Amino acid sequence: MGTIRDCPVTSRASGRSGRHTYLAVLLAACLFVQAGSAIAESSADINSLIVSDISDTDADVPAIPADDAESSGDELLLFEYDDMNTVVSSTRRPEKVKWLSMPVGIISAKDIHYGGQTNIPEALQYATGVDVLRINRNRVIVGIRGMHEYYSDRLKTLIDGRSADSILTGGANMMRLPVPMEDIARIEVVRGPAGGVWGANAFTGVINIITKEPEDCLGLFMSSTVNQFGETYSHVRYGHKEGKLAWLASLVYDHHKSAEDAIANDHFLSNDVSRNLRFNGKGIYDIEEGSKFSFGLAGTHATFGVGQAVGNMSTETTDLLRTYARIDRTAGDVTGYLQWYNNFMHNDESEFFRYTEMENALEGQLSFLLSPKHTISIGGSANWMFIDQRNPDIPGAINNIGQARNEAMIGAFIMDRYKATDRLEFEAQLRGDYYSETQTDWAGRLSAMYALDADKQHVVRVSTAKAFRTPFAILRKANQQYGFVPAGAMGPNPNLYMSQILEPLDKLENEETWAIEAGYTGQINKELAVQGNIYYQRFSKLIGFNDYSNPLGFGQLIKRPKNMDGADSYGAELEAKYKTDKWMLKGWYAYNAFTVDSTGRDIRSYPPATHKMGLTGRVFLPQDWTLNANYRYRTATSSNHLVTTSDGPSSHRVDLGVSKAIGSEGNGEIMFGVSDLFHRNVQGVQGVDQAGGHDTPGRTFFIRLQWKF
Numbered sequence: 001m002g003t004i005r006d007c008p009v010t011s012r013a014s015g016r017s018g019r020h021t022y023l024a025v026l027l028a029a030c031l032f033v034q035a036g037s038a039i040a041e042s043s044a045d046i047n048s049l050i051v052s053d054i055s056d057t058d059a060d061v062p063a064i065p066a067d068d069a070e071s072s073g074d075e076l077l078l079f080e081y082d083d084m085n086t087v088v089s090s091t092r093r094p095e096k097v098k099w100l101s102m103p104v105g106i107i108s109a110k111d112i113h114y115g116g117q118t119n120i121p122e123a124l125q126y127a128t129g130v131d132v133l134r135i136n137r138n139r140v141i142v143g144i145r146g147m148h149e150y151y152s153d154r155l156k157t158l159i160d161g162r163s164a165d166s167i168l169t170g171g172a173n174m175m176r177l178p179v180p181m182e183d184i185a186r187i188e189v190v191r192g193p194a195g196g197v198w199g200a201n202a203f204t205g206v207i208n209i210i211t212k213e214p215e216d217c218l219g220l221f222m223s224s225t226v227n228q229f230g231e232t233y234s235h236v237r238y239g240h241k242e243g244k245l246a247w248l249a250s251l252v253y254d255h256h257k258s259a260e261d262a263i264a265n266d267h268f269l270s271n272d273v274s275r276n277l278r279f280n281g282k283g284i285y286d287i288e289e290g291s292k293f294s295f296g297l298a299g300t301h302a303t304f305g306v307g308q309a310v311g312n313m314s315t316e317t318t319d320l321l322r323t324y325a326r327i328d329r330t331a332g333d334v335t336g337y338l339q340w341y342n343n344f345m346h347n348d349e350s351e352f353f354r355y356t357e358m359e360n361a362l363e364g365q366l367s368f369l370l371s372p373k374h375t376i377s378i379g380g381s382a383n384w385m386f387i388d389q390r391n392p393d394i395p396g397a398i399n400n401i402g403q404a405r406n407e408a409m410i411g412a413f414i415m416d417r418y419k420a421t422d423r424l425e426f427e428a429q430l431r432g433d434y435y436s437e438t439q440t441d442w443a444g445r446l447s448a449m450y451a452l453d454a455d456k457q458h459v460v461r462v463s464t465a466k467a468f469r470t471p472f473a474i475l476r477k478a479n480q481q482y483g484f485v486p487a488g489a490m491g492p493n494p495n496l497y498m499s500q501i502l503e504p505l506d507k508l509e510n511e512e513t514w515a516i517e518a519g520y521t522g523q524i525n526k527e528l529a530v531q532g533n534i535y536y537q538r539f540s541k542l543i544g545f546n547d548y549s550n551p552l553g554f555g556q557l558i559k560r561p562k563n564m565d566g567a568d569s570y571g572a573e574l575e576a577k578y579k580t581d582k583w584m585l586k587g588w589y590a591y592n593a594f595t596v597d598s599t600g601r602d603i604r605s606y607p608p609a610t611h612k613m614g615l616t617g618r619v620f621l622p623q624d625w626t627l628n629a630n631y632r633y634r635t636a637t638s639s640n641h642l643v644t645t646s647d648g649p650s651s652h653r654v655d656l657g658v659s660k661a662i663g664s665e666g667n668g669e670i671m672f673g674v675s676d677l678f679h680r681n682v683q684g685v686q687g688v689d690q691a692g693g694h695d696t697p698g699r700t701f702f703i704r705l706q707w708k709f
Contacts, residue, residue: 089188089208091415091427092161092197093367093377098459098521101427101447102194103533103573105129107187109212114618114628116657116673116704118181118225118233118254120209121174125653126614126630127189129573129590131637133606133648133685136272137259137696138304140174141685144191144205145537145569146594146608154203154469154511154605156194159298160211162324162341165201167385167407168357170472176318177209178278178298180235180252182223182706185212191573192535193515195443195467196429199381199411202443203469203513204537214239214248214284220709227702231256247283252276258305262697263681270694271305271315290330298322306349316349336366336379355389373419380412387473405473408436423451435470441510443467457523469511471543475561478503501545504561511563514538530576537569542596544603565603567596582620589613606648606685609634624661629654648685654678663707671704 086094087104097104105128117123121140125132131148133141139150147154153171157164159179164172187209194202217239225233232255239248256262259270282296300320326339343359365379388404413431420426429445447463478501519533545559570593577586592608615631636650657673676682679698 087188088161088210089158089190089194089206090197091377091417091429092365092379098456098523099425099449100521101429101445101449101461101463102465102517103191103519103531105189105191105575107189109182109185110618111616112181112184114626114657114659115616115630115655116225116628116671116675116702119175120177120179120181120187122675123181123187124174124189124207125632126616127187128575128588128614129191129571129592129608129612130189131606131608131612131634133637134682134696135686136270136684136694137256137262138175138272138274138306141606142174142207143606143608144189144207145535145571145592147204147539147542147567147603147605149605151474151604154201155205155207156198156202158198158206158208159322161208162322162339163343163359163361164209164322166345166357166472167359168355168387168389168473170201170475172207173318175274176276176300176302176320178280178300178320178322179209179211180237180250180278180280182221182235183211183217183237183248183250183280185210191533192517192537193443193445193465193467193513196413196431196445196465197415199413199431199443200409200433200435200441200468200470200510203467203511211280211282212248213246214282215241215246217248218246221706222709223704223706225702225704227700229257229262229697229700231262244286245283248281250278250280252278252280254278259684259694259696263695270696272696273315274302274304276300276302276304287327292328293326294328295325296323316347316353318345318347320345334366334368336364338362338364355387357388358386360384370416375417377415378413381410383409385409389474405477407473410434423454423456425449437473437476438470438508438510441468441470441512459521461517461519461521463515463517463519465515465517467513467515469513471508471510471561475543476504476508478561502558502560506562508543508561509541509563511542512540527580528576528578530574532572532574534572535570539567539569542566542603544601546602559602565597565601567594567603569594569608571608584618585616587613587615606637609637609648609650611635624666626659628657628659631655649683651682652678667709668705668707671706672702673704674699674701676700 086096087100087106088094090100090102090104107123107127111126112123115123115126121132121142124130124142129144131141131143131146135141135150141148141150141153142155143153144155151169151171155171157172157174159177164177166172187207190202190206190208192205194206198206217237218241219239221235221237221239223235233252234254235250235252237248237250240246253276255275256273258273261273278298278300280296280298282298283294285293287293299322300318302318302320304316304318306316321344322341324339324341326337328337329335340360340362342361344357346356348354361381361383363379363381365377367375367377370376385407386404387407390403411431411433413429415429416427418426418428425448427445427447427449430442431444432440432442434440443466445463445465447461449459449461452458452460515535515537517533517535519531521529521531523529541563542565543561544564546562546564571591573588573590575586575588578584590612591610592612593610594607596603612634613632615629617629619627621627630653632653634651637648653675654677655673655675656677657671659669659671662668662670676698681695682698684694684696
């Protein structure tokens with residue numbers, strides 16, 4: 001087709017602060033450039049490295065020795081996207097997919113484009129082994145291998161390698177992230193502990209959303225989607241390059257109706273209407289050969305109903321702002337970066353729940369050859385966090401932390417990739433993090449990768465890893481959380497008292513996990529690639545809720561957070577991809593078992609669906625027609641948290657789309673599609689703060705028009 005489909009998907013890593021922060025960044029940048037030059041001079045005799053075209057997320061660092069480079073044109077690989085075959089989320093630097101120390105899945109820009117998805121969770125449900133559960137139209141639970149809930153996710157979410165998690169409630173609000181879908185280059189999904197790379201809270205996995213570069217999306221791009229309910233998702237983007245500066249600016253507006261309006265059901269109240277305005281801007285300035293400066297600003301203004309939240313049915317407003325500045329430097333065989341970023345969010349849910357949070361982070365990384373066989377990466381980060389969540393002492397209000405708080409986290413890491421022989425490589429990751437609110441802790445990973453054949457088309461891997469999850473502020477300082485069921489939600493009484501969570505009696509410790517993993521990646525022939533992984537993961541010190549008292553009798557639950565239980569998780573994942581010039585088919589199956597030590601314990605989470613599978617097929621037809629089909633199946637899963645033990649039932653989902661290039665130069669596209677073809681409605685699961693699940697729209701027909709000028 002033309003430029004609509006084929007916008008390249010490479011990306012660079014992409015956060016607001018006072019004057020002292022900017023001065024610190026500038027000073028550190030000068031020291032960084034000087035240090036890079038000095039190290040480069042001392043290592044001039046070391047073999048040069050090939051730097052991947054993905055000069056990206058967390059470092060433009062050398063990773064592949066020149067004598068080991070292979071033609072990407074000869075490799076299909078499961079994680080191939082637009083003819084590239086490296087990922088960055090396993091080591092914070094580009095690594096070839098066959099030699100990764102942990103399993104990483106890719107959702108490509110083409111997967112998102114031809115799938116017609118308008119939010120990130122819709123795309124994630126087709127990623128290998130990922131659980132996606134819908135509470136209502138605004139709240140979605142995402143997990144990898146279990147331990148997931150809306151307010152207690154144990155996985156880490158990043159945008160271009162920078163944290164997107166809430167420092168108050170834990171986890172990321174996937175429906176509010178300021179990332180237009182057509183600005184995504186790819187989403188890398190790390191399955192398993194990744195704390196040795198990303199530090200605290202990369203407990204069960206990592207989702208790294210990597211955005212496109214300005215210079216690869218020049219000109220004016222417009223896209224609009226409308227569905228059968230009259231809901232719209234509209235995106236306009238402009239990219240420009242002049243001299244050494246390239247930049248882009250995107251604006252997205254999307255809205256959806258409340259569930260009872262969309263499906264004309266008068267038997268429940270949902271109040272999950274939503275209006276979102278998102279902005280994404282980034283720029284890159286090439287200072288000189290080997291040096292570049294990048295910067296960005298992104299934000300979301302969202303007004304949405306909170307659904308059947310315990311205590312109220314109010315409308316909530318969220319303002320989110322993300323800013324960053326980064327300098328990358330390559331000097332000889334040394335590559336590294338230094339960056340500052342800021343995340344700011346203010347949430348206003350009438351008088352019941354208001355909070356402000358701000359995070360400033362300064363981090364850097366250097367990668368170099370210690371010897372011809374050792375590639376070393378060292379780095380660190382410092383995060384300063386401010387949280388203010390104070391509400392009036394009235395029934396229905398949530399007053400957790402009670403006062404404004406300042407917190408800090410400082411971490412450092414080292415990674416070593418050692419090439420023992422032409423077919424055997426080892427990788428060690430070690431990281432330590434100090435957190436002002438809990439304790440100093442560490443994470444790491446030790447892996448061995450071995451090629452079974454001389455052509456290195458079949459590689460096996462064994463690993464052991466350790467990671468930890470810090471208890472977030474709203475859990476550590478739990479206080480005066482009241483719950484009153486809205487009238488009509490669970491009965492005629494609008495004041496049925498549900499729960500109160502009190503501050504823990506003992507200081508909460510970090511949750512911990514250890515894992516043992518093994519994997520295989522094989523290029524069977526030019527068209528077919530397969531990958532298999534098995535794992536066992538042990539959890540300890542899991543934070544749950546113990547019953548404290550019940551003075552008012554039936555209907556009241558009073559609980560306190562506590563490190564109270566452990567769990568075992570084990571399973572296997574199998575992926576395969578077959579691709580020709582005319583069509584592509586990829587499929588996966590995941591078996592994820594999860595067992596807590598003590599049944600009936602409240603550990604604030606859903607377990608993974610035991611069996612999951614997915615299929616994606618794409619056919620390129622004459623006259624620029626393209627057919628795309630997605631299928632996903634999961635078995636039932638039951639919750640294990642404060643309010644409910646309701647199930648997320650087993651389900652099948654089918655999405656279909658057909659698109660056609662239009663315009664004299666093929667610079668336009670029209671798409672017709674349907675999501676969740678076989679289900680008119682979908683029952684939402686019950687979240688920790690929800691009075692009950694309710695129906696949400698299932699089968700949805702839509703039409704999309706895109707144009708590139």
